[in-house]
Structure formats: C-alpha cells, structure tokens
Amino acid sequence: MAMAVGIGEGNSVAGGGSLSELYQSSRRLLLKSRDGLEKLERFEYTSSSSSSSSIPSSSSSTAIVDPSEQSFDAVRKDIAQIQSLCSEMELLWRSIPAKSQRDLWKRKVEQVAEEADSLKASLDKYNLRHQRRMQEARERAELIGRANGDSSHVLRIFDDEAQAMQSARRSSRMMEETLATGVAILSKYSEQRDRLKRAQRKALDVLNTLGLSNSVMRLIEKRNRADRWIKYAGMVVTIVILIFIWRWTR
Numbered sequence: 217m218a219m220a221v222g223i224g225e226g227n228s229v230a231g232g233g234s235l236s237e238l239y240q241s242s243r244r245l246l247l248k249s250r251d252g253l254e255k256l257e258r259f260e261y262t263s264s265s266s267s268s269s270s271i272p273s274s275s276s277s278t279a280i281v282d283p284s285e286q287s288f289d290a291v292r293k294d295i296a297q298i299q300s301l302c303s304e305m306e307l308l309w310r311s312i313p314a315k316s317q318r319d320l321w322k323r324k325v326e327q328v329a330e331e332a333d334s335l336k337a338s339l340d341k342y343n344l345r346h347q348r349r350m351q352e353a354r355e356r357a358e359l360i361g362r363a364n365g366d367s368s369h370v371l372r373i374f375d376d377e378a379q380a381m382q383s384a385r386r387s388s389r390m391m392e393e394t395l396a397t398g399v400a401i402l403s404k405y406s407e408q409r410d411r412l413k414r415a416q417r418k419a420l421d422v423l424n425t426l427g428l429s430n431s432v433m434r435l436i437e438k439r440n441r442a443d444r445w446i447k448y449a450g451m452v453v454t455i456v457i458l459i460f461i462w463r464w465t466r
C-alpha cells in the first residue's frame with residue numbers, strides 16, 4: 217500500500233511538471249499570437265485610412281492593401297501550435313490521479329483552448345476582410361484602367377445613368393399628377409355625395425309635409441260632411457216644428 221501511494225504521487229508530480237512547462241509555453245505563444253494579431257489589425261487600420269484619404273494607382277494600392285504574409289502565417293502557425301499543446305495537456309491532466317489538481321489543470325487548459333479559439337476566430341475574420349480588400353483593390357484598379365483606356369465608354373455609362381434618372385423623375389412626376397387627379401376626383405365625389413344627401417333629406421321633408429297635409433285635408437272633408445248633415449237635419453227639424461206650430465194655432 218505504501219509503495220502504491222508513493223508511485224501515484226510521483227506520477228502526479230511528474231505530470232504536473234510537464235503540464236506546467238506546456239502551459240507556460242502555451243501562454244507565451246498566446247501572448248505572441250495576440251501581439252501579432254494586434255499588429256495585423258493596426259496595419260489594416262492604417263492601410264484603410266490611407267486608401268480612403270487618397271486614390272492610389274494600381275501598384276501603390278496593391279502595396280498598401282497587401283499585409284505582411286509572413287506575419288499572418290506566423291500567427292496562424294502559433295495558434296495551431298497552441299491547439300496542439302492543448303491536446304497534449306488534455307491527455308496529461310486526465311492522467312493526474314488527484315481530483316483537485318485534475319480539475320485545476322482542466323480549467324487552465326480549457327481557458328487556453330478558449331483563448332486560442334478566440335484568436336483563431338479573430339484571425340479568420342481578419343483574413344476575410346483582407347481578401348475582400350484585395351478584391352476591392354483589384355476591381356478599383358480594373359475600373360481605373362478601363363476609365364483611362366476607354367473614357368468614352370465611361371461617359372456613355374454616365375449618360376445612360378443620367379437618362380435613367382431623368383426617366384425616373386418623369387415617372388415620379390406622372391405618378392404625382394395621377395395621384396393629384398385621383399384626389400381631386402375623390403373630393404368631387406365626396407361633394408356630390410353630400411349634395412345628394414342634402415337633396416334626399418329635403419325630399420323626405422317634403423314627403424313628410426305632404427303626408428301631413430293630406431291627413432289634414434281628410435279631416436277637413438270629414439268635418440264638412442258632418443256639418444252638412446247637421447245643417448240638413450236642422451232644416452228638417454225647423455220645418456217640422458213650424459208645421460206643428462202652424463197646425464196647433466189653427
């Protein structure tokens with residue numbers, strides 16, 4: 217039992233020592249890679265500023281936009297070496313028997329691996345921007361060469377664009393006039409609708425008035441007929457009374 221414990225401690229110490237060396241190497245490579253990436257980004261910023269402030273020729277634009285390929289390759293190799301060291305350290309910390317030391321080295325190795333992945337992602341983004349700048353520089357050089365070699369073609373392109381702009385303006389004016397005409401027609405329709413509503417209300421008022429007049433006339437006619445019958449009845453009664461008085465006096 218004592219011999220087994222001694223052997224386990226010796227392996228953990230030896231593993232920890234090798235891990236320490238690999239870890240220190242990976243940290244140095246991380247610092248070196250980060251410094252190289254910062255230099256590339258500073259070079260990118262200065263080159264973009266100089267290219268935006270002036271219009272270079274084809275040769276000078278290539279010299280400004282093209283970064284140091286050696287620095288780029290060096291950073292990429294350093295990151296690849298860091299990832300290789302992380303793989304070796306992962307194998308080593310897994311063989312440490314003590315759980316506390318194993319967890320500690322696991323966190324350290326994972327931190328180094330995450331920083332390496334972050335640097336690799338930044339380097340990939342820089343490479344994409346670099347490729348895009350190179351493509352833009354080539355297109356700009358081709359455009360400048362085409363303009364210097366065939367200015368009439370460029371002028372014809374500008375004329376076509378000017379005609380297209382004029383056509384677009386005419387179309388816009390026609391659309392505005394059509395819209396104004398439509399608005400005027402709608403306003404006239406609205407006025408006519410209001411007039412028709414007012415005429416409808418007046419017609420309804422007239423019809424209501426006529427209906428009231430008809431009812432009054434019918435009442436008057438009924439009253440006239442009643443008065444006529446009352447008159448005739450009064451005349452008959454008066455004649456009968458006169459005849460009765462005449463006979464009674466004789």
